[in-house]
């Protein structure tokens with residue numbers, strides 16, 4: 267699995283196993299995570315900050331205040347930044363501090379401040395690891411909800427052999443991946459996604475439509491479902507194969523049909539994503555028979571379709587989250603924000619129609635996401651699956 271976008275704090279304490287922190291850091295970075303190292307002073311006797319900083323691409327933090335630069339490192343900010351905190355290796359001394367609530371360095375202060383889950387990978391010599399005080403401390407920190415990555419058995423630095431070796435970095439990586447896979451932030455939530463184009467008939471064989479493929483909407487559906495949501499799709503005609511065992515699929519053709527289905531489901535939904543490219547107009551008259559050419563001009567009279575997002579935005583309750591899309595060719599930011607207010611979106615995802623590889627039909631996309639409250643996030647050019655992950659992260663922020 268990709269750890270892209272995951273922020274991981276790695277704590278390192280004074281133990282011979284600190285050399286393995288370099289390998290762990292490299293594995294996490296290679297998997298796409300952002301890694302920030304926090305080391306105790308003792309840890310730096312075992313592994314150099316230069317090694318860790320080079321591998322993590324960030325300076326290693328070990329003190330609250332850097333006299334040389336006058337820089338203050340805020341342990342509260344660090345704690346809030348992280349999605350996961352791994353302390354590897356965890357020495358008996360730092361374990362004792364964690365068990366007691368001790369706070370005498372940046373690492374212990376960060377531990378006490380962080381709100382994210384914590385994994386602890388102890389590393390000790392054979393008898394230390396079995397000492398009743400260490401066992402009691404491990405039990406105690408486990409009772410706080412910390413995940414203990416049990417030491418492995420093998421040859422120890424002292425020459426003894428037995429349990430005490432820090433879990434191998436490859437095994438820690440497996441635990442991290444499993445942790446993020448099992449994190450289901452949308453468990454029990456109901457999500458509705460409108461997707462694909464609509465088709466507005468002109469006559470029995472012709473229609474007005476657009477190039478929407480439904481790929482972005484479907485990528486979102488898969489991502490929400492993977493995080494535990496029950497997902498209803500209200501989809502216009504798309505060529506994608508939709509997995510009906512994973513999603514409740516409602517197939518529609520016109521904007522009016524899409525509106526009727528979406529309206530009937532709306533009240534039960536926690537999150538609604540308006541990813542459909544709804545035709546704004548439809549022919550006023552639909553010919554009963556195929557329109558024949560008569561050698562002269564043909565004038566079509568189009569009338570406006572219902573605006574699904576606008577209508578449902580008017581009946582949206584305070585605990586429902588609406589996410590809209592905007593495709594703009596000029597004054598992109600201003601137009602997207604105006605749309606957010608008019609349609610009562612909590613988030614609007616702006617696709618630029620002018621960038622290469624972006625929008626309709628492509629498998630990639632590049633977006634800017636605006637929050638009602640003013641925050642903004644900008645993505646790189648990424649797969650639609652990766653963009654879906656980014657959008658979900660922003661939806662989570664609205665929900666929390």
Ligand code: CTP
Nearest residue numbers: 540541542543544572573574575590591592593
């Ligand atoms: N939308 C909708 N129903 C419509 C038109 C749009 O639900 N009839 C939703 C889209 O799914 C999208 C958002 O509204 O989430 C913005 O759509 P867009 O077509 O970009 O904007 P419009 O409101 O149609 O404005 P304009 O044509 O001026 O760009």
